[in-house]
Amino acid sequence: MSVKAYEVNMPFVGAKSAENPIIEMKDVDIYYGDFQAVKKISMEILERHITAFIGPSGCGKSTVLRSINRMNDLIPNARLEGYVLFNGYDLYDERVDPVLIRRRIGMVFQKPNPFPKSIYENIAWGARINGYKGDMDELVQTSLQSAALWDEVKDKLKKGALQLSGGQQQRLCIARALAVFPEIILMDEPASALDPIATGRIEELILDLKTKYTIIIVTHNMGQASRLSDYTAFFMVDENRTGYLEEFGDTEQVFLNPRNKKTEEYISGKFG
């Protein structure tokens, strides 16, 4: 799989180094029926870095995010053209099983969505269906520890997950995603339904996770994007309501020295 061939059409690839991209997108168009949601998205996501997707509502950033673990497959009539490569493998090859992709590319959603089961079962279920054969108690503990939730719930693992606060539920959802040993974690506005304190804890957690995982986060919060991410992708929407990638690069560069007028206007709060 040659990376070079795609470089020509890349808007900008920040810190292009010896590091191999874990995800490469090449001229990705996504359609819902006749409606084109995004057009010509090309970018590279580097391993063990945080990439933020920002942009105004309806610009397709969540759509692009969900295309990475093929969650868009669940929407009837959704269709993708172009290439999404994961470690060089085409995720949309017809021989690829989306179920197996989702086991390696996990996801955390906007609204905390724990299962109406116990805290323990929330973690164990995903691991079990993935055929985990090891010590389940240990896995539950390490997953909860990684998600900075263990100390708060270690005495009530058998209690229902819905009793937890919103912030705790969201950390449980992160722990649940970690328990299936993903390589990438997609986060779709993971803190937008939480209060500032809970948001702060989630942000700390995301920074912690960066050492082991590749994280892609969609956010409406400019501060969050600048605090957390190494790379930023700024999406815009054209007159046909089709989203496209306006600018992509180092977060510092995108925020402090945007190459694009639209990016500057959006980041400084002129629209959005």
Place this chain on the structure above:
Amino acid sequence: MGCMPMTSSFVFLMRYSKRMMDPHKNSFRRKVRPHERFIEIMLFFCALLSIIITVGIVVILVKESWLFFKNPQVTLKEFFTSKKWQPMIGDFGFLPLLNATFTTSIIAMSLGVPIGLFVAIYLSEYASEKTRAVLKPILEILAGIPSIVFGYFALTFMTPLLRGIFNAERVEIYNTASAGLVIGILVLPLIATMAEDAIGAVPKELRLAAYALGSTKLETVFQIVIPAAISGISATFLLAFSRAIGETMVVALAAGAGPNFTYNPFRSAETITGYIVRISGGDVSYNSIDYNSIFALGLVLFIITFALNFISRRISERFRQEYE
């Protein structure tokens, strides 16, 4: 005391009367709207009427049952423990009727519950819009068939079928199996549509969470969605059970006329509802013990179905709270 507001409103009127009399000026004077009040009262009476009717039915049931139980021939102990029901000759044990009622209902549920649940799962999780558009109206048609038709269906189709399969010598012409199976078909649309609602009420986010962990459709549906809907589904089952217990036409036509305590579903046995139909349709004189007995049985039936509906409601209320 009472004249104070009048005085003040009088002064008020005097001061502002000119403006208030003119309807085109911005006036905040309370308007009289007799039709609004009239409609409100009418609606209230309609609501009241349904309560009065319910209370009336219960009162009559209790009153007439009282006449039955007060009869020196009848003892509560016999009523609830004896396996003989022949009021004509002084046997007042209602167990044969209750037994037949539960036999037909349980047979009905063992057919209706699995099929109804699978239909619900299929409709809400698997069927495409096109298939749904065909299946749902068919279910509604099934739900709209009068129960007398189901009764004939039991007698003229199900019974011969059972006699064909299990040997005509073992299967009586009137039998509880045939009636029960047909009641199962009858409650199937109820189970399917209500269980589908319960499954459909499970938030989409839970399904997405399951898929995002790499679960297959089967794992998502049976390990996440169905357990999340379980209280709504069990409420559905209880309601369907109560419907099966109260079903009358099918058992009156197909289950047999004559109380008979048997666990054999191929034999004829009269249910509570079947007995009530036979007695109220026959030429039994008022105030006879037969006549009073149907009220006692009606009361028992009412208590059973009321309890089932009540539990079903409580369960589904709890279910609703879980997702709010």
